[in-house]
Structures are given as structure tokens and as C-alpha cells.
Amino acid sequence: MAGVASSRIQLRHLTCFVAVAQERNLGRAAQRLHLTQPAVTKTLNELEQMAGMRLVERGRHGARLTPAGEYFLGHASAAVDAMTSAARALVAPGVPSVPVRVGALPTVASVLLPKAISQLHETYPELGVHVVTGVNDALLEGIRAGDLDLVVGRMTDPDVLQGIDFELLYTESLALVVRPEHPLTAFVEPVPMPRVLEFPLVVATTGTVPRRHTEVFLRRHGLTLPSGCVETLDVSVARTLARRSDSVWFTPERVPQTDLDDGTLVRLPQSAPGTAEPVGLFRRTSEAAAGVETLAGILRRLAAV
Structure with missing residues (x-):
């Protein structure tokens, strides 16, 4: 898109392209831009003609970017964002x-x-x-x-x-967190992991980094996750279970910091080397x-x- 072609590309072409890329639908992009759908199609056609390549595949199931369109999107978005920021600066500089x-x-x-x-x-x-x-x-x-x-x-x-x-x-590592009255808080040294698994566990969902670290951590102790675990990424659910039951919450160490600071939860003396993320x-x-x-x-x- 160099030379004469790029010099003819205007902000309206970029704005239209970015809207279509984000909406994945010409009709929704037209509504967002307060244009008719034929006007959006015409603007896209002009851009593609100047680019000399197809940027958007149109079909019954919406609009999909071509590989060239995906590459161009980052540059187009940056240009539109820069112009928007410049316009805002004229209206209210610095705010x-x-x-x-x-x-x-x-x-x-x-x-x-x-x-x-x-x-x-x-x-x-x-x-x-x-x-x-x-x-x-x-x-x-x-x-x-x-x-x-x-x-x-x-x-x-x-x-x-x-x-x-x-x-x-x-960076943060894995931590095991429980309520202050939990039976495992009687241990001043690392708790034997088989003993930990006697209690209900709250762990991250499958496929997430904290879950992978939890599984690796247990394997190092020759263990696997038992059945009956609660799997969630919802911090409020995990926090409440840990506070109100004997559940052991396997979590990235910074997540419960507020609870640790106010004493509603405590961290077991377990180290988890190799789980830093x-x-x-x-x-x-x-x-x-x-x-x-x-x-x-x-x-x-x-x-x-």
C-alpha cells in the first residue's frame, strides 16, 4: 500500500474497515457508523481497490478478515486511535x-x-x-x-x-489458603500433602495456568487431584468457600492478599517452587x-x- 495508493487512503476508509473488523458484520458496522450498508460496502471496495488486495471476505454468515486484512487491522486501528486522540485533545487538551x-x-x-x-x-x-x-x-x-x-x-x-x-x-507462585480455624493451621511446618487432600479442594478450571501449576505441584508429591474438587475462576466463590468451610484453596499467591491482610484467611506453610508465573x-x-x-x-x- 505504498506510493499513490496509500496517499489516497482517507480516514473514512480506515474507520469503516476497523468498524467492520470489530463488528464482523457489515450491517452492524453501518449502524455503528450511522451509514447505510451499501455505503459501507462501497467504502470497503474503494479501500481494497487502492490496496490491490481483498481485505474482508463477505458472506451470509458475516464479514471475515483475510490474512492481509488481519495484518492491516493493527495499523488501521492505530491510525484511527491516533486521529481520535488528536481530536479529543483539541476539544479538551490533556483531559x-x-x-x-x-x-x-x-x-x-x-x-x-x-x-x-x-x-x-x-x-x-x-x-x-x-x-x-x-x-x-x-x-x-x-x-x-x-x-x-x-x-x-x-x-x-x-x-x-x-x-x-x-x-x-x-511474578507469583501458587499458595494454599484456608480459614484461620482450619485444622491444618495447627501445622507450623509444611503440611503432608496427603493430609491436605483429606479436605475439599478449590482449584482453577482446566486449561488455565493456575490449574496446570496445581497439577504439577501435586505430581511432585506423587499425587493427583481427587474427585469432588470445586473448579472455578470466580474469586468471590473461591474466597467464600475457603472462609466458610474447611476447603483448601489453591490460588496464585497475590489473589487473596486482602483476606490475608485482614486475617479472614491464612496461608499454609507450603512452598511451591517452579510455579512462578x-x-x-x-x-x-x-x-x-x-x-x-x-x-x-x-x-x-x-x-x-
């Missing part, structure tokens, strides 16, 4: 107005994010924040599609991070809006404490 869209793993969302959002509002009281929780793959797709500005998650395979930056915040920030490889940069800076400071 972000578009809500910050943050994605986070359920086991990460309760750690730093609430305090970070509170501090963000001290700087920008009127700035909205939309928080989405989900699994890593879905959150990274949200970043890639431009639906999320920032994701707090766990490091993943570098092959899937094309166009996405990762910045390490901290990097947690950090994911963003598109482009300049972010002021609110996003401010929130990222707050998260860095909190993680360092």
Missing part, C-alpha cells in the same frame, strides 16, 4: 474523555485493579473505566481487535503476541491515550510495592 477499556483475568482483577482505578479517578474524576474479565486468549483477541485498551494478564506464547506489547509487573500489561504496539498511560503507570507503581 481524556473516552472510557478506558481494561481486560483482566478473574484471578488478577481483584489484586491491583481496584486500587489502581481508585487512584486513576484521583487524577481524572470524570473518566469512565470499563472492566472485562475473561481467559487470556479472549482478552488478547480483544486487544488485537481494538475492543480493549489494556489487559492485565499472564505471559503467553510469544508467537501469539504479534502487534501486542507485554510489560512484566510481577509472570503477570503483566498487554497493549497494542501503538501510542495509547492519556488515561490508558496513566492507569498503566499506576499499575506499575502498585506492583512494585
Whole structure:
């Protein structure tokens, strides 16, 4: 898309393309842009003619990006975001107005994010924040599609991070957490793992990093997960079970920090070497809006404490 072709591409072409890519449907993209569907089709056709290649496959089941379209999306999104930020700066210099869209793993969302959002509002009281929780793959797709500005998650395979930056915040290992009155709190040394498995267990769901670490940890003791485990990524469910029963919660060590601080839960004296996992920030490889940069800076400071 160099030379004369790229010089003819206008913001309306990029805006239309990004809307179609995000909506995966020409009709919904048209509604979002307040255009007719034929107008969206015409604009896409113009863009593809200038590009000299097909960017979007249209069909009865919606619109799907071609490999060339997937590659172009990151550049188009960055251009649209930059123009939007420039326009906002003219209206209210230095004051972000578009809500910050943050994605986070359920086991990460309760750690730093609430305090970070509170501090963000001290700087920008009127700035909205939309928080989405989900699994890593879905959150990274949200970043890639431009639906999320920032994701707090766990490091993943570098092959899937094309166009996405990762910045390490901290690493954390697995912890075993129970209520203070739990029978296992009588142990001052590491509890024999067969004894731990005599109690109900709360573990992460299959396929997640904390679950894999839990299984590896048990295998090192010659054990496997027993039947009857509660499997959940919902921190509130896991926390409540640990507080109100004799369940043992296998969790990344920072997740229950508030409960540990106020004494409603305690950590068993078990070490879990080899289960450390990097947690950090994911963003598109482009300049972010002021609110996003401010929130990222707050998260860095909190993680360092």
C-alpha cells in the first residue's frame, strides 16, 4: 500500500474497515457508523481497490478478515486511535474523555485493579473505566481487535503476541489458603500433602495456568487431584468457600492478599517452587491515550510495592 495508493487512503476508509473488523458484520458496522450498508460496502471496495488486495471476505454468515486484512487491522486501528486522540485533545487538551477499556483475568482483577482505578479517578474524576474479565486468549483477541485498551494478564506464547506489547509487573507462585480455624493451621511446618487432600479442594478450571501449576505441584508429591474438587475462576466463590468451610484453596499467591491482610484467611506453610508465573500489561504496539498511560503507570507503581 505504498506510493499513490496509500496517499489516497482517507480516514473514512480506515474507520469503516476497523468498524467492520470489530463488528464482523457489515450491517452492524453501518449502524455503528450511522451509514447505510451499501455505503459501507462501497467504502470497503474503494479501500481494497487502492490496496490491490481483498481485505474482508463477505458472506451470509458475516464479514471475515483475510490474512492481509488481519495484518492491516493493527495499523488501521492505530491510525484511527491516533486521529481520535488528536481530536479529543483539541476539544479538551490533556483531559481524556473516552472510557478506558481494561481486560483482566478473574484471578488478577481483584489484586491491583481496584486500587489502581481508585487512584486513576484521583487524577481524572470524570473518566469512565470499563472492566472485562475473561481467559487470556479472549482478552488478547480483544486487544488485537481494538475492543480493549489494556489487559492485565499472564505471559503467553510469544508467537501469539504479534502487534501486542507485554510489560512484566510481577511474578507469583501458587499458595494454599484456608480459614484461620482450619485444622491444618495447627501445622507450623509444611503440611503432608496427603493430609491436605483429606479436605475439599478449590482449584482453577482446566486449561488455565493456575490449574496446570496445581497439577504439577501435586505430581511432585506423587499425587493427583481427587474427585469432588470445586473448579472455578470466580474469586468471590473461591474466597467464600475457603472462609466458610474447611476447603483448601489453591490460588496464585497475590489473589487473596486482602483476606490475608485482614486475617479472614491464612496461608499454609507450603512452598511451591517452579510455579512462578509472570503477570503483566498487554497493549497494542501503538501510542495509547492519556488515561490508558496513566492507569498503566499506576499499575506499575502498585506492583512494585
